[in-house]
Every structure is written in structure tokens, then in C-alpha cells.
Amino acid sequence: MNMVVCIKQVPDSAQIRVHPVTNTIMRQGVPTIINPYDLHALEAAMALRDRLGGTVTVLTMGPPMAATALRKALGHGADRGILLSDRFFAGADTLATSYALTSAIQKIGESRPVDIVFTGKQTIDGDTAQVGPGIARRMGLNQLTYVSAIPTIDQEAGEITVHRRAEGGVQVLKTKLPCLITMLEATNVLRRGSLPDMLRAERAEVETWNAEAAGVEDIGKCGMKGSPTKVSKVFAPSPRAEKAKMVEGDTAEAKARVAIDALAETDPQLLSVIARQPALAS
Amino acid sequence: KSKELPEHLKAYKNVWVFVELEHGRVHPVSWELLTEGRKLAAALNVDLAGVVLGPSGEGTDSAVAEAFHYGADRVYLVEDPLLENYRTDPFTKAMTDLVNTHKPEVLLLGASTLGRDLAGAVATTLATGLTADCTELAIDPNRNMAATRPTFGGSLLCTIMTQQARPQMATVRPRVMAMGEPDRSRSGEVVRERLDMVEEDIVTKVLDFIPDADSNQAQLAFADIVVAGGLGLQKPENIKLVKDLAAVLGAEYGCSRPLIQKGWMTADRQIGQTGKTIRPRLYIAAGISGAIQHRVGSEGADQILAINIDPNAPIFDFAHHGIVGDALEILPALTEAFRQRLAVDRLAG
Ligand SMILES: Cc1cc2nc3c(=O)[nH]c(=O)nc-3n(C[C@H](O)[C@H](O)[C@H](O)COP(=O)(O)OP(=O)(O)OC[C@H]3O[C@@H](n4cnc5c(N)ncnc54)[C@H](O)[C@@H]3O)c2cc1C
Ligand SMILES: Cc1cc2nc3c(=O)[nH]c(=O)nc-3n(C[C@H](O)[C@H](O)[C@H](O)COP(=O)(O)OP(=O)(O)OC[C@H]3O[C@@H](n4cnc5c(N)ncnc54)[C@H](O)[C@@H]3O)c2cc1C
Numbered sequence: 001m002n003m004v005v006c007i008k009q010v011p012d013s014a015q016i017r018v019h020p021v022t023n024t025i026m027r028q029g030v031p032t033i034i035n036p037y038d039l040h041a042l043e044a045a046m047a048l049r050d051r052l053g054g055t056v057t058v059l060t061m062g063p064p065m066a067a068t069a070l071r072k073a074l075g076h077g078a079d080r081g082i083l084l085s086d087r088f089f090a091g092a093d094t095l096a097t098s099y100a101l102t103s104a105i106q107k108i109g110e111s112r113p114v115d116i117v118f119t120g121k122q123t124i125d126g127d128t129a130q131v132g133p134g135i136a137r138r139m140g141l142n143q144l145t146y147v148s149a150i151p152t153i154d155q156e157a158g159e160i161t162v163h164r165r166a167e168g169g170v171q172v173l174k175t176k177l178p179c180l181i182t183m184l185e186a187t188n189v190l191r192r193g194s195l196p197d198m199l200r201a202e203r204a205e206v207e208t209w210n211a212e213a214a215g216v217e218d219i220g221k222c223g224m225k226g227s228p229t230k231v232s233k234v235f236a237p238s239p240r241a242e243k244a245k246m247v248e249g250d251t252a253e254a255k256a257r258v259a260i261d262a263l264a265e266t267d268p269q270l271l272s273v274i275a276r277q278p279a280l281a282s
Numbered sequence: 283k284s285k286e287l288p289e290h291l292k293a294y295k296n297v298w299v300f301v302e303l304e305h306g307r308v309h310p311v312s313w314e315l316l317t318e319g320r321k322l323a324a325a326l327n328v329d330l331a332g333v334v335l336g337p338s339g340e341g342t343d344s345a346v347a348e349a350f351h352y353g354a355d356r357v358y359l360v361e362d363p364l365l366e367n368y369r370t371d372p373f374t375k376a377m378t379d380l381v382n383t384h385k386p387e388v389l390l391l392g393a394s395t396l397g398r399d400l401a402g403a404v405a406t407t408l409a410t411g412l413t414a415d416c417t418e419l420a421i422d423p424n425r426n427m428a429a430t431r432p433t434f435g436g437s438l439l440c441t442i443m444t445q446q447a448r449p450q451m452a453t454v455r456p457r458v459m460a461m462g463e464p465d466r467s468r469s470g471e472v473v474r475e476r477l478d479m480v481e482e483d484i485v486t487k488v489l490d491f492i493p494d495a496d497s498n499q500a501q502l503a504f505a506d507i508v509v510a511g512g513l514g515l516q517k518p519e520n521i522k523l524v525k526d527l528a529a530v531l532g533a534e535y536g537c538s539r540p541l542i543q544k545g546w547m548t549a550d551r552q553i554g555q556t557g558k559t560i561r562p563r564l565y566i567a568a569g570i571s572g573a574i575q576h577r578v579g580s581e582g583a584d585q586i587l588a589i590n591i592d593p594n595a596p597i598f599d600f601a602h603h604g605i606v607g608d609a610l611e612i613l614p615a616l617t618e619a620f621r622q623r624l625a626v627d628r629l630a631g
Contacts, residue, residue: 011434016434095410125435127434136403137407143370144486145402170491175485175487230444231442235439237438243598244600244601244602244603245603251615253615256619262603274506274532274624275627
């Protein structure tokens, strides 16, 4: 099995601020991690490799510092790391991101066709869940999103079944390889890297590809230029004008009574709405 | 850089909403989006249309009828047995064919697992912009849609525009937009198109659908009253205090994310950015600090009553009423006080 796992380096904390004067995002000093969902994707790929043989290549598009994320993934046991980095990729939205990643995956597939491309369900910064479907569409891969388990895979027949989280239940889907899988969280536990892997990762040279090396055909489809969406404004959510009105009272009982009065005063219908709740009627 | 729309895109007109139909039922987010779409269509002075994709039958018929009730002037309908269970390929083809033929300027979808799967595929095929999980949609003076969305886990908001491509696509999470009252007297025009696909064209097969085991699956997103607990509850046993209050109020109960991670509650009860967005009439939060990720999923509540031992807890920045105190004492006291008040009200009523 030839597998590619797309990983993104993201800020560790969601608590990013906007600079009050310049209105730009302040990332300085915020440590970075591999997007947590991508680690589940990596583990799923490595589990398949260990069962069926093959290779796991981790791929990331980002600035040179994103090599750290690749090295970490190698430490966990990935076989090969590729950093896609070029100033032409900067400012990409999901359409342009999926274009650049697709070029690189096709390049990886030149020596041996790729059977499965893995991505995380979504990232914790951009948080769109759009890059996976974008790659699938561009490469003509069968698209399997929100996958929680991969019960069977038949290499001979080139068939795979997965459990896909859908609204109100789980779809059991069967499709053909090659496919693209976006992996849900909490489906597996990431192994700790073996000592040899960690040592290897420490010294590993990640391959860095620019647009040309990745075989990008149309540079106009990359980065800011290739992005139909433009961020026109970034701002901090405005705090609510008033803080909560504090309920006074000497005992818990007194506070409870005063609180109910306060709620009923703001919403005079509240108690009758509560009395009509279906859960009470039954 | 020119903000002018390229000439060939000027033919794109009207606002479309994807009506998400599965297992014979429409996801309520579709009605929320038609309500919102009505406002956008009014601002642009164009028509509002619903897109219904499904097999022929009762479910599809009523989806079409209801789309009119919720404000659509027109429904684009693709009826085909291949559209029975959701699969990316036939739905993407149906939608992109409709867009290429009838050219909408705005296309909205719910950010459900289905909607996000479809939207990502459709936007890539059409090579247009897609803004995810929007919380506010507006039309700017140049007739472009300004889509505002939280990023970095809700700590920031950004406004995104798609100025040079059409349609301008956006997804919106369930319960973020308010649903209007249906007008059962409304009707409109149905435009039918064909799918032009056979089962052999579709590689992916649905072998089974396993409905979620818990038949009383948390209806958090739609509950009028929600009671939730956080790490301030301290022990899994104390979840009972939340459930007791919920029972007296006929409420749904939920929690902050750490309780899911500890296995104290099932994942479908998580409230917040990576859980459910709630819009209840009353939200009672006990022992929850009010982190931004929790806030974005709960601040749509009409009234929030927060209970926290720390008077400086961030939850008091967005709650309407606050009780500073020990949740383990306040929750039982509230349960008892509500029980008495409701009994009095029932006698009087
Ligand atoms: C404030 C802000 C808001 C934005 N909003 C939008 C928007 O609404 N629409 C839009 O089109 N773009 C948007 N973008 C741009 C978007 O964040 C980038 O295109 C980003 O590169 C990928 O999107 P994502 O983080 O949402 O990834 P997702 O689509 O959520 O990621 C899914 C998976 O794809 C893979 N993946 C994603 N990025 C990479 C990468 N660089 N390298 C390797 N694998 C990757 C990972 O496996 C990941 O788990 C926004 C950017 C910012 C800063
Ligand atoms: C990517 C990402 C996504 C996330 N998504 C979500 C999400 O969807 N939903 C979510 O909830 N969180 C989410 N989180 C986690 C979030 O950042 C917070 O960590 C979490 O909400 C905190 O939960 P809490 O308020 O229960 O716990 P804490 O922050 O530990 O707060 C406990 C509170 O209880 C109070 N307390 C203690 N004892 C008592 C007592 N006896 N009586 C009353 N009060 C007491 C304390 O003063 C404190 O305010 C996410 C985080 C990340 C990074």
C-alpha cells in the first residue's frame, strides 16, 4: 500500500489574538503542533502499512519551519517526509491548497501509484474541512469523509470498506482504491515512536519541494493568486456590552429563588414554556 | 486589483439554498438557511431558490412543498433513485450541473457532515470560493457576499469575500441562524432537471446505515432548555445533579469538552465549537469556565444563567445572570426551587 498523509502545522493554542493597532493575527510566541486530527490519520495509515506492507509518506505545505512537523511524524514512524514550500504558495485558500497538494501527491505517485491519501477531518485553525474533498475531486479519488474505522481492505480486488459518520448514524461504504479518507478524532491512539525512529527523525533531512519540483503546472492556481476567497477583515469578537447580573443571597436556597425570579422577569413566558416541555409531558 | 466581476460571471443571479434531504427527512438547517437566504435575496433584489435532490416519493414531495413555506420562490428538483442515500459523486454531479445551467450568484449549504462533504467537492469542481461555518452573511455595496466566520477556535472572527468567482459559496452550522415561521400558503415554481447517471457510474456503494444506538439521542441543538456541567462538577457522580435539574425542567443536558474526554458523558452531549451549537431559550451552565470554544457554541441562547465558584470566571462575561457559589450546592437548590415554582404555577394555571 502506497499511502500519503497530509499534515498541517497549526498553532498549539486556539487563543490567538489580533494586534489592536495593525489588526493582524499575532502568532508570535505561540508554539506549533501537528493538527491533532492529522495524527489520527497518520496512525490509521501506519496501522494499514504494518498489516499490509507499504509506505507512509507525510506531506505538508507550509513555511520552512513546518519541517519540524514532518520530523515529528517521522519520529512516530512515518517513512518519508516532504515539505512543499515556495513563496508562490503563500496566502492559499482551500482551493489553492488542494491544488498544490494534488500536484505533489501526483509527483509522489509517479514512481508508484498512490492507493490512499489521508487527511484529518479538519484543522483547528482554518477549520474548514475543505482541503480533503478538494484533493479527492482534483485527483478523481473516491471521497470518504468523516471516517471512524476501516474494517476491511482487499488489496487484490482493490476494494475498501469504511465506517463514515453521517447525520444520525454511521454509513458503511464500500468503494474502490485509490481513495481519499478524512479521518475522525478518537478513532485510534497514536503510538509512541520507537527509539530508532526517534533518533532517525532527529537527523532526518526532510525533502523540500518548491513549485517546480512538485510539478506544479499552473502557478496561477497557487497561493493568493489562485485563491477565489479573500480575507477582507480579521477582528476579535466584541465582548458583550454588559456582564452577568449577579444574584445575591445568603444561602444556596435564597440564591436559587432569586435567580428564578430574575429569569422569569427577563422572560415572562419562561415558566410556562418549561411546564410544556415534551420531556415533562411524558 | 480590480474588484469588478469578470464579464462572463455577470450572468450569475439569485440566491440558492441546498435543501438537505436524507432518509425522507429534511435537516432543519436547510430551513434556517432559507430564512437567511430570504434576507440576502431581498438585499440583492433577486429570487430565492431551494435545491432538492432525492428519489421520487413522499419525502421529496414534502421537501419541495416546505421549501416554499420557508421562503423559496422556486425549487430546482433532481429526482432520481440514485439520490436515495447520500454519496459524493451523484450529489456533486446533480449540484454542479444545476449550477452550470441556472447560474446562481450565492449558494448556501448546511455545515453538516453531508453538507461539508458536498460543498467541498462542488466548490472544487466549479473552481469557486467556499467560506466555511459562517456566522453572519451580508451583502456589500458592490453586491458581493461578505461572509463572517470564527477561526482559530473562535478566538477570532474574519470576513471573507469571493469577488471574482461565482457562485459565492458558504456553509453554515446548524442552529447558528434563526429559523423563520413557515407560511403554509406559499407556493412557487418547480424546475426539474435530470441526473443523467446510472448506478454503474458510481463506484461507492452504501452497504448499510447504522442509526445511532441511543434512540433518545441528545436533541441538544433543538432543546428549549439546556442544563450543562463542566469540570467544576469535580466527580462523575455529580453529573446526577445536572440531570436532576434537567429532569425538573424537561431540559436536555450537556457538558463542556473535558467531560467527554474523561468519558463522563457521551460525545453527542458536548456543547461548543467542536460539539453542538445550541440556541435554547434558557441555558444553565454549572462549573463551566466559559472558554471561547464553549462560548461560540452557547452564546446564541436567549438567556444564560451561569453558576461558578469564581466571580472572575470568563463565563460571567457573556452570561446574563450569574450565581457565584458551589455548583454542588446551587444545583440541588435550583432543582428544588424550580420544582416548587412550577408546582405553584401549575396550580395557578
Ligand atoms: C482566518 C482565516 C480564515 C479562513 N477561512 C477560509 C475559508 O472560509 N475558506 C477557504 O477556502 N479558506 C479559508 N482560509 C484559508 C485556509 O485556512 C487555508 O487554505 C489552509 O491552508 C487550509 O485550510 P484549513 O486549515 O481549513 O484545512 P482543512 O480543510 O480544515 O484541513 C483538512 C485536512 O487537510 C490537510 N491539510 C490542510 N492544510 C494542509 C497543508 N497546508 N498541508 C498539508 N495538509 C493540509 C490536513 O490533513 C487537514 O487535516 C482561511 C484562513 C484564515 C487565516
Ligand atoms: C481545538 C479546541 C476545541 C475545543 N472545543 C471545545 C468545545 O467544543 N466545547 C468545550 O466546552 N470546550 C472545548 N475546548 C476546550 C476549552 O478550551 C476548555 O478547555 C473547556 O471548555 C473547559 O471546560 P470547563 O469549563 O468544564 O473546565 P475548566 O476550564 O477547568 O473550568 C472549570 C470551572 O469550574 C469552576 N468551578 C470549580 N469548582 C467549582 C464548584 N464547586 N462550583 C462551581 N464552579 C466550580 C472553576 O472556577 C472553573 O471556572 C476546545 C479546545 C480546543 C483547543
